[in-house]
Each structure stands twice: as C-alpha cells, then as structure tokens.
Amino acid sequence: xxxxxxAAPQTFYPLAGRLQPWFAAAAIALALAGLWVGFGIAPADxxxxxxxxxxxxxxxxAWMAMFIYLVMxxxxxxxxVFRTRLSGMMCRALAxxxxxxxxxxxxxxxxxxxxxxxxxxxxDARLTSTLILLFLYLGYLALIAAIEDTERADRAGALLxxxxxxxxxxxxxxxxxxxxxxxxxxxxxxxxxxxxSTMLAGMLLMSxxxxxxxxxxxxxxxxxxxLERERHTRWVRQLAG
Amino acid sequence: MTELGTFAxxxxxxxxxxxxxxxxxxxxxxxxxxACSMFPLAIGPQREWLQRIGPGVIWVAALxxxxxxxxxxxxxxxxxxxxxxxxxSGRPLSLIVAGxxxxxxxxxxxxxxxxxxxxxxAFAMPAEAVPTMLGALLLGTPVLLGLGAIAxxxxxxxxxxxxxxxxxxxxxxxxxxxxxxxAVEAQAAxxxxxxxxxxxxxxxxxxxxxxxxxxxxxxxxxxx
Amino acid sequence: MTASGFAGLRAxxxxxxxxxxxxFAGLSFELxxxxxxxxxxPNGAGKSxxxxxxLGLAPLAAGTxxxxxxxxxxxxxxxxxxxxxxxxxxxxxxxxxxxxxxAAALDGTTAGDGDAxxAAALDxxxxxxxxxxxxxxxxxxxxxxxxxxxxxxxxxxRVRPLWLMDEPSAALDREGAALLQRxxxxxAAAGGAAIVATHLPIAPGAARVRELxxxxxxxxxxxxxxAAVPEPAGLAR
Numbered sequence: 001x002x003x004x005x006x007a008a009p010q011t012f013y014p015l016a017g018r019l020q021p022w023f024a025a026a027a028i029a030l031a032l033a034g035l036w037v038g039f040g041i042a043p044a045d046x047x048x049x050x051x052x053x054x055x056x057x058x059x060x061x062a063w064m065a066m067f068i069y070l071v072m073x074x075x076x077x078x079x080x081v082f083r084t085r086l087s088g089m090m091c092r093a094l095a096x097x098x099x100x101x102x103x104x105x106x107x108x109x110x111x112x113x114x115x116x117x118x119x120x121x122x123x124d125a126r127l128t129s130t131l132i133l134l135f136l137y138l139g140y141l142a143l144i145a146a147i148e149d150t151e152r153a154d155r156a157g158a159l160l161x162x163x164x165x166x167x168x169x170x171x172x173x174x175x176x177x178x179x180x181x182x183x184x185x186x187x188x189x190x191x192x193x194x195x196x197s198t199m200l201a202g203m204l205l206m207s208x209x210x211x212x213x214x215x216x217x218x219x220x221x222x223x224x225x226x227l228e229r230e231r232h233t234r235w236v237r238q239l240a241g
Numbered sequence: 242m243t244e245l246g247t248f249a250x251x252x253x254x255x256x257x258x259x260x261x262x263x264x265x266x267x268x269x270x271x272x273x274x275x276a277c278s279m280f281p282l283a284i285g286p287q288r289e290w291l292q293r294i295g296p297g298v299i300w301v302a303a304l305x306x307x308x309x310x311x312x313x314x315x316x317x318x319x320x321x322x323x324x325x326x327x328x329x330s331g332r333p334l335s336l337i338v339a340g341x342x343x344x345x346x347x348x349x350x351x352x353x354x355x356x357x358x359x360x361x362x363a364f365a366m367p368a369e370a371v372p373t374m375l376g377a378l379l380l381g382t383p384v385l386l387g388l389g390a391i392a393x394x395x396x397x398x399x400x401x402x403x404x405x406x407x408x409x410x411x412x413x414x415x416x417x418x419x420x421x422x423x424a425v426e427a428q429a430a431x432x433x434x435x436x437x438x439x440x441x442x443x444x445x446x447x448x449x450x451x452x453x454x455x456x457x458x459x460x461x462x463x464x465x
Numbered sequence: 466m467t468a469s470g471f472a473g474l475r476a477x478x479x480x481x482x483x484x485x486x487x488x489f490a491g492l493s494f495e496l497x498x499x500x501x502x503x504x505x506x507p508n509g510a511g512k513s514x515x516x517x518x519x520l521g522l523a524p525l526a527a528g529t530x531x532x533x534x535x536x537x538x539x540x541x542x543x544x545x546x547x548x549x550x551x552x553x554x555x556x557x558x559x560x561x562x563x564x565x566x567x568a569a570a571l572d573g574t575t576a577g578d579g580d581a582x583x584a585a586a587l588d589x590x591x592x593x594x595x596x597x598x599x600x601x602x603x604x605x606x607x608x609x610x611x612x613x614x615x616x617x618x619x620x621x622x623r624v625r626p627l628w629l630m631d632e633p634s635a636a637l638d639r640e641g642a643a644l645l646q647r648x649x650x651x652x653a654a655a656g657g658a659a660i661v662a663t664h665l666p667i668a669p670g671a672a673r674v675r676e677l678x679x680x681x682x683x684x685x686x687x688x689x690x691x692a693a694v695p696e697p698a699g700l701a702r
Binding site: 242250254257258261262317320321322323325326327328329330331332461464465 | 517520523545548551552553554557558567568571573
Binding site: 080136142146147152156163164171175177178 | 388391395396399400401405408409411412413416419420423444455458459462463465
C-alpha cells in the first residue's frame with residue numbers, strides 16, 4: 001500500500017472522513033473512563049482534598065498543548081522542505097485545538113489556584129510557560145490570518161513554528177530558572193500531590209482522551225480546509241454537485 | 242565580491258542610509274529614555290522601590306525600543322525594490338542580512354547601551370551593578386535584533402506588520418529578559434552574574450550564526 | 466560559458482500559480498545569444514511573474530530550465546542575470562551616483578576604475594547633471610534612466626549576459642526609448658540576450674527580436690453556464 005498517495009488532498013479527504021468518527025468515539029469513551037477514574041475512583045488527596053481533581057484536566061491539556069505544537073513543527077518541516085500542500089493544511093487544522101488546550105490548561109490552573117492558594121494566578125513555572133505557549137499559538141494564528149497568499153502563509157507559518165519549537169525548551173528552562181530564583185510566593189501548581197496509581201491511571205486516560213479528541217478535531221477541520229483550498233479543482237466541484 | 246565583501250557592502254550601505262535618516266535613530270533613543278522615565282513618575286521616587294525595579298525597567302524599555310527599529314530593517318528595501326535587486330543579484334542573502342543586522346545594532350542598540358549608565362543613575366543603581374547591566378545589554382541586544390529580524394522578514398509588506406512583529410517577538414524574548422535582568426539582580430543578591438552572562442553569550446553566538454540564514458529564508462518566503 | 470557571451474537558455478513546460486489561480490502552464494521558449502525575447506500579453510497575464518520565476522523570486526509550479534544544455538535551478542540564473550523590476554530599485558535618500566555605485570558593487574560591474582566608469586554610465590543615460598541629486602527628487606523617467614545605467618555598466622564590464630527587464634520603457638520619453646533600443650542592440654551585438662516584458666514595440670536592430678504571448682499559455686476557462694444574461698440589443702455585433 002503506497003502511503004504517499006494520501007499526501008494528496010484529494011485522497012486524504014475521504015480517508016479523513018472515514019477515520020474521524022472512530023477517533024471521536026475513542027475520545028468520548030476514554031474521557032468517560034478517565035473522568036470516572038479521576039472523579040469517582042481515585043482517593044481524595046491528603047493535603048488538598050477534592051479540589052486537586054482538576055489536575056485530571058489541567059495536566060493532560062498542558063501536555064497536549066505542548067505535543068500538538070511539536071506535531072505542528074513536524075508538519076512544518078514538510079511544508080518548508082518538500083512544499084507539500086497537505087502538511088500546511090494540517091498545521092492550520094491543528095493550531096486552534098492546540099491553542100484551546102493551552103487555554104484550558106490556564107483556566108483550570110486558575111480554578112485550582114483559587115481555593116488552594118487564594119489567588120487565581122500564580123507565576124509558577126508551568127503556568128507561565130503554558131501562557132507563553134499560548135502566545136506562540138496566537139502568534140502563528142495571527143500570522144497566517146494576516147497573509148492573503150495561502151502558500152506564502154503556509155510557509156511563513158511553518159518557519160515561525162520551527163523557530164518557536166527551537167525556542168520552547170529555552171523558554172521553559174529560563175522560566176524555571178526565573179521561578180526558582182524568585183521563591184517568594186513559593187506556591188507551585190507543579191508540586192503535584194504524590195500520585196497514587198489510580199491517579200496516574202486517570203491522568204493517562206484523560207491524556208489519551210485529549211489526544212483522540214485533538215486528532216478527531218484536526219481531521220474534521222482539515223476536511224473543511226481541503227474543500228476551501230481545492231475549490232477550483234474538478235473533484236471538489238463534482239462533490240458539490 | 243568575496244563573502245566578506247558582501248557583508249561589508251550591506252553594512253556600509255545601511256550605515257550610510259541611517260546617517261541620512263537620523264531622526265529614526267533619535268526616535269528609538271527618545272522612546273527608551275521616556276519609557277524609563279515613566280516608571281518613577283507612576284510608582285513614586287522612593288529609592289528602595291526604584292532600585293528594585295531599575296534593572297527590569299531598563300531591560301523592558303530597551304526591548305521595546307529595539308522593536309521599534311525592526312520594521313525599518315526590511316520594509317523600506319521591500320517598498321523601493323532594492324530587496325528584490327539584492328535577492329536577484331545572486332549574492333549570499335544571509336551575508337547581506339548579517340550586514341544589515343550589525344548596522345542596525347550599531348545605530349539602534351549601541352546608543353541605548355551608551356545611555357544606560359545615566360538611566361542607572363536615575364534608578365539609584367549601585368555602581369558595581371552598572372558594568373553587569375552594560376554587559377548583559379551588550380550580549381542580549383543582538384539576540385533581540387536577530388529574532389526580531391526573523392519576525393520582521395516573515396511579516397514583510399503586511400498591513401498589520403508592526404503589531405504582528407510585537408506579538409511574534411515577545412514570547413521569544415522571554416529568555417533574554419529573564420537572564421538579562423536576572424544577571425543584575427543576582428549580583429544585587431550577592432551571587433555571581435557570570436552564569437546569566439554566559440547564557441546570554443551563548444544565545445548571542447547561536448543567534449549570530451542562525452538568525453541571518455533563517456531571516457534570509459523568511460525574506461525569500463515573503464517575497465515570492 | 467564565457468562571461469561576455471550567453472550560452473543559451475531553454476525553458477520547458479513552465480507553470481506558475483498566483484493566489485490559487487493558474488497563470489500559465491506548458492510555457493516553453495528558447496533563447497540564444499544575440500536574441501531579445503519580448504513578453505507580451507494583457508495586464509495580469511503573468512509577464513512579471515515569469516521574469517521573477519526565472520530568478521527564483523516566484524515559485525514555479527512545474528517545468529525545467531536549462532542553461533547551455535544543463536538543467537539548472539532558477540536561483541543559479543541569478544549570477545548571470547541582471548534584473549530590473551517594476552520598482553525603481555534605488556534608495557530615495559541617496560544620490561544617483563551613490564545608488565549606482567551600490568548597484569555596481571552588488572552586480573560586480575565596476576572593477577577598480579570606479580568613479581570614471583560610474584560617471585561615464587550616467588553620462589550615457591543622460592543623467593550627467595543629476596549625478597549628485599537625491600534620487601527621490603528625480604522624475605519617474607529619470608529614475609528609469611538610472612536603472613538603465615546599471616545595464617550600461619554590466620555591458621561595459623561584460624558580466625551578467627542575460628538581461629531581464631520588466632517594462633523598462635514605462636516612463637521613458639522618445640530619447641529614452643531610443644536609448645533603450647541602442648542598449649539592447651549593443652548588448653545583443655556583444656553576444657548577450659534579453660527577456661523584456663513590454664507594451665512598446667522594440668524594433669529589430671542588431672538583435673533578433675521574437676515575441677512570446679504569455680496569455681496564450683493561460684489555462685482554458687470552463688464553458689460559461691447556459692443561462693447567461695441576455696445581451697441588450699444595442700451591443701449586437
């Protein structure tokens with residue numbers, strides 16, 4: 001089976017359509033399982049009580065935001081080096097989901113912070129890094145929206161992603177350095193409670209659920225992007241009837 | 242023309258152009274001084290507060306002032322067709338970009354650094370802290386310009402250019418800010434600033450090597 | 466290939482898209498020494514884009530380029546070509562002489578004799594008295610002549626034998642157009658070649674002049690829908 005034929009938007013479109021419901025179903029199933037474990041089965045934390053359970057949404061979304069950025073950077077390499085059209089479309093499809101994950105992570109972090117530390121926002125290392133990651137996503141989205149020529153937009157966005165992905169470890173390192181220096185507040189949302197194995201299972205399930213959701217959302221979005229980009233071609237016009 | 246010749250060509254050219262447009266460089270300098278001056282006016286003249294925020298304020302003001310210079314880097318050349326001529330000449334574009342960046346640093350960042358001791362005075366910075374501040378700025382401003390050049394090249398010719406450049410640059414500037422301001426604060430806390438400065442130095446070397454080719458690639462993408 | 470002579474360019478099946486629209490496809494041509502290829506076609510046909518694509522300033526969707534029989538990438542053409550686009554290609558704040566000096570250094574067309582060559586080139590294009598005038602004060606036609614001075618220097622230095630010009634006669638008066646004609650003739654006689662996008666005719670002189678209709682390679686449009694708007698009687702031919 002020649003996988004490369006799926007690099008063409010025309011062949012990828014129906015494949016994405018067939019796969020997407022499976023990923024959506026997997027996302028729902030895993031999310032239900034994860035929420036059941038996280039909110040139902042895992043024991044209450046010794047220090048923080050029930051509130052800590054928000055970690056089952058906070059941490060997986062933070063991981064996902066980072067992971068999606070890496071995947072986008074991978075596609076960016078294809079866009080720049082091989083000039084493939086579909087890789088640029090996949091970047092565009094993934095970006096809103098990545099930004100959403102970062103935003104969810106920040107929001108749940110704030111919800112967690114309020115009852116635990118009395119404040120909605122703390123400048124701890126992970127939250128600050130996630131905030132900067134959100135800005136990187138917003139920068140990418142703003143750049144591709146501002147450029148009218150789609151090929152230039154794809155390639156410019158790809159270059160921005162590669163510059164960003166190289167800088168992300170540096171940014172993370174610098175933020176952690178900065179955070180440990182200014183120990184003043186000494187509150188840290190990354191000081192997670194010691195994990196019982198059920199807690200770990202819950203986080204894993206929710207992470208997988210977030211992953212399946214991201215794939216499903218990206219497949220759905222890329223189908224719309226393909227239709228819009230290829231609207232001049234014969235196969236799309238036949239599809240439209 | 243040799244490689245060095247191409248670099249020197251771009252450097253001399255941009256320096257000469259900057260001399261003809263002196264107002265631009267003065268603008269940047271004025272912004273730097275004014276921005277720094279806003280803080281004591283807003284916060285109050287207590288010595289301890291000023292000493293605490295001094296390094297940070299000077300760094301942020303230098304950062305924002307350097308960003309003012311970024312649109313000038315490529316926009317004018319793009320508008321009057323000289324950028325096309327440079328790309329079409331077949332000369333190594335990254336060397337031309339490198340020359341332009343060094344010229345921009347000499348015209349924009351160096352005056353800032355020269356003025357910094359005066360501003361350090363305004364923020365009651367202790368005398369030992371000033372060399373550290375200057376060293377950090379010397380090492381950090383090239384990184385700001387290098388990353389900014391990439392952002393400027395990507396947003397060439399766009400209406401939303403300058404605001405977009407700000408959005409793209411600021412996340413990337415965070416490490417420079419952390420280590421740059423951190424160097425002075427570490428020294429104030431009695432620790433050695435050398436770790437911070439070494440990291441800044443490493444960043445500067447990395448940017449000196451990588452920013453010109455990446456910005457050149459970004460220019461080719463934008464010009465297509 | 467000697468610096469002074471042009472060894473022959475062959476383009477096969479070039480295709481280019483702009484903003485999602487195919488401008489042209491299957492465009493082929495050959496260009497030899499002493500020849501001038503005129504690109505003609507209506508606005509938007511892709512004449513400027515074709516010139517830029519030959520230098521790698523615009524991406525080719527398909528096709529190959531070969532120089533002296535060897536396949537090359539468009540960027541390889543840059544060193545042997547001299548390009549003049551729509552815009553002036555000069556800095557407004559600098560004088561005519563300074564701009565020409567910069568361009569000459571970039572193009573590699575002054576070797577040691579510096580000032581004398583620059584002055585001679587400016588004389589040749591009729592800008593002798595504007596040498597030290599800031600370029601932003603020159604008229605459009607004078608800026609166009611300044612652009613021609615670059616080509617004059619290249620001709621003298623016998624480098625960059627392929628000239629790519631986009632509407633070089635746009636703002637020129639009658640003498641300017643005659644100057645352009647003379648320069649193209651001299652260039653062709655010296656073994657160079659040129660591709661010129663232009664509206665004005667260029668008479669064959671020493672050069673062999675051929676035309677290439679760019680819009681002839683535009684993709685055929687789909688047939689219009691049957692229920693077309695009926696034409697008013699007054700427009701019947």
